[in-house]
Amino acid sequence: MRLIGMLDSPYVRRVAVTLRLLDLPFTHEPVSVFRHYDAFAAINPIVRAPTLVTDDGVVLMESGLIVEHLERLAGRRLSPDGLADHARAQRILGLALAACEKTVQLVYEFNQRPEEKYHAPWIERVRGQVGAAWGLLEAELAAPPAWLEGSQAWATGAVAWTFAARTLPESVEAAACPNLVALTARAEATPAFMAAPFD
Numbered sequence: 001m002r003l004i005g006m007l008d009s010p011y012v013r014r015v016a017v018t019l020r021l022l023d024l025p026f027t028h029e030p031v032s033v034f035r036h037y038d039a040f041a042a043i044n045p046i047v048r049a050p051t052l053v054t055d056d057g058v059v060l061m062e063s064g065l066i067v068e069h070l071e072r073l074a075g076r077r078l079s080p081d082g083l084a085d086h087a088r089a090q091r092i093l094g095l096a097l098a099a100c101e102k103t104v105q106l107v108y109e110f111n112q113r114p115e116e117k118y119h120a121p122w123i124e125r126v127r128g129q130v131g132a133a134w135g136l137l138e139a140e141l142a143a144p145p146a147w148l149e150g151s152q153a154w155a156t157g158a159v160a161w162t163f164a165a166r167t168l169p170e171s172v173e174a175a176a177c178p179n180l181v182a183l184t185a186r187a188e189a190t191p192a193f194m195a196a197p198f199d
């Protein structure tokens with residue numbers, strides 16, 4: 001299997017960490033959707049990271065769909081079985097993905113648009129959404145469930161926090177999110193994360 005994309009993308013990184021957590025063999029090709037557009041397009045004309053090329057040559061995209069496929073391949077899931085636990089896992093995962101997506105929107109606003117084209121009301125709205133997502137995620141972690149560590153919700157939460165803290169530090173308030181900071185520090189020290197560093 002080939003994983004295409006840079007590890008500074010939270011979506012690529014969550015797939016890389018998932019591959020490690022599931023002990024699936026893969027090669028990683030750090031091709032950038034911006035700096036290596038043509039090379040990326042040669043693999044996936046939609047130029048969307050992450051892209052996963054299966055051993056049969058099927059080109060997959062969308063990290064959630066890729067994770068679903070990888071779990072099938074490995075024959076195990078990175079989420080709890082019970083219905084109530086699963087709902088909680090999906091809530092934590094959804095909050096982490098929302099924080100990611102909204103942070104990416106801010107990054108694109110600042111990196112892809114000329115400054116005179118920034119739209120302040122939109123930026124304020126997205127900043128508010130980012131803050132709400134982190135606040136709610138932090139609250140979920142105040143009494144973390146026993147199954148959290150090693151789950152997809154855990155992996156994506158930590159990937160999301162590192163991404164935001166490193167890419168747009170002013171968008172995160174570490175002092176207000178001690179649980180997230182601690183969870184991320186522990187996750188980043190695990191072999192699965194260390195094998196897929198943000199840089």
Ligand SMILES: N[C@@H](CCC(=O)N[C@@H](CS)C(=O)NCC(=O)O)C(=O)O
Nearest residue numbers: 009011033047048049050062063064
């Ligand atoms: N929902 C997608 C989001 C993926 C995404 O936004 N990828 C970015 C890189 S962080 C990308 O491909 N950007 C280039 C583009 O969309 O043109 C997923 O979960 O995979």
